[in-house]
Amino acid sequence: MKEKDSSQTRVYHITWAGAYGVCCMFFWGCNLQCRICLLKKEAFDCHLPENRLRIYEREYESGRPDRFLTVGRIRELLDPLPVKQAVFMGAEPVCDPLFPAVLDCLAGSKNCRSILLTNGMKMPPLFSLNEIVFSLKAFTPSLHRDYTGRDNRTILKNFAAIASRRPAALRAETVLIPGYVDEGEVLRIAAFIASVDPGIPLRIDAYLPIPGLPWRAPSPGEIQALADRAKRILPNTTCFYGDEGRTELAYEVERIF
Ligand code: SF4
Incomplete structure (x- = not known):
């Protein structure tokens, strides 16, 4: 060994x-x-x-x-x-x-x-x-500090550095949280990504409420409308919203540890 x-x-x-x-x-x-x-x-x-x-x-x-x-x-x-x-x-x-x-x-x-x-x-x-998926929490520095407890300068710098070197495919994700990381903030994130490279894909996820926190989940209509607006800035924008488990998974997942 x-x-x-x-x-x-x-x-x-x-x-x-x-x-x-x-x-x-x-x-x-x-x-x-x-x-x-x-x-x-x-x-x-x-x-x-x-x-x-x-x-x-x-x-x-x-x-x-x-x-x-x-x-x-x-x-x-x-x-x-x-x-x-x-x-x-x-x-x-x-x-x-x-x-x-x-x-x-x-x-x-x-x-x-x-x-x-x-x-x-x-x-x-x-x-x-082969692929790196960056989760960008917020673009506005004060909001990022409130959300994560940390400054976001290093994150934005690392994102741009990886994009310029492209050793691996790069994608981004963010979470829409109505009343916190709202529509305007997600559009700022999309604009930042577009300033680095407008070809980078972005997925906007729906917030899943955490017990004890005040924010609600966005509706499918809200998140879809936001994705449509973000596409005008960043064409490869998609969105994801859960359906509360109503759709069966197309494959089985098992725990091996
Ligand atoms: S969501 Fe949780 S695991 Fe992900 S970066 Fe924030 S603290 Fe870390």
Whole structure:
């Protein structure tokens, strides 16, 4: 066993969608403190059969992770799987000092596409990734500080730096929170992205209410109308709103840790 194999990572959860060869790895720990962090409500994969409906229950909150995997155990779990796409997410994968070692666990999976979901506060190891999805919380500095507890200059700088180098495909996401990150703010985010590169895709997600916070979810009509306006600034804008679990998933997701 290599010395690194016994090192404990911050990976606390792994799921597998065999029909598409998609593996999602969840890392605990983050360098932002977002008021609306979805992990306060659900720390585990929302697509698991036991989770996909209860995340819409108003007072529901999942437990916190209490077990973490070593590098060697991750390799053992992944080795038998024909992984075509690995998604690194959770809280913030780049905060784990062993993130590069976790990426190495997939080195043997030929043609595996590695996708990182990040808040962009810390520069990721660019050349080990095929795609980076930046979650941009807010453009206005005072709102970003209120939302996350941190300044957003580094995030915006990292976003522009990755866009200019393009070692990996780059996409952006943001969350519409009526009364907080409102329509005007989302349009400012779209304008920022367009100033970097108008070809970068943006997805606007609907806020899922967190117990104890005052904001409501946007309606499908509100989010669609906003996406249509944002498209005039950034043509590759789409939106996503949940349907409270009414649509069945087209594939099965299972927990492998
Ligand atoms: S960046 Fe993501 S994981 Fe981190 S606190 Fe914000 S919402 Fe939560």
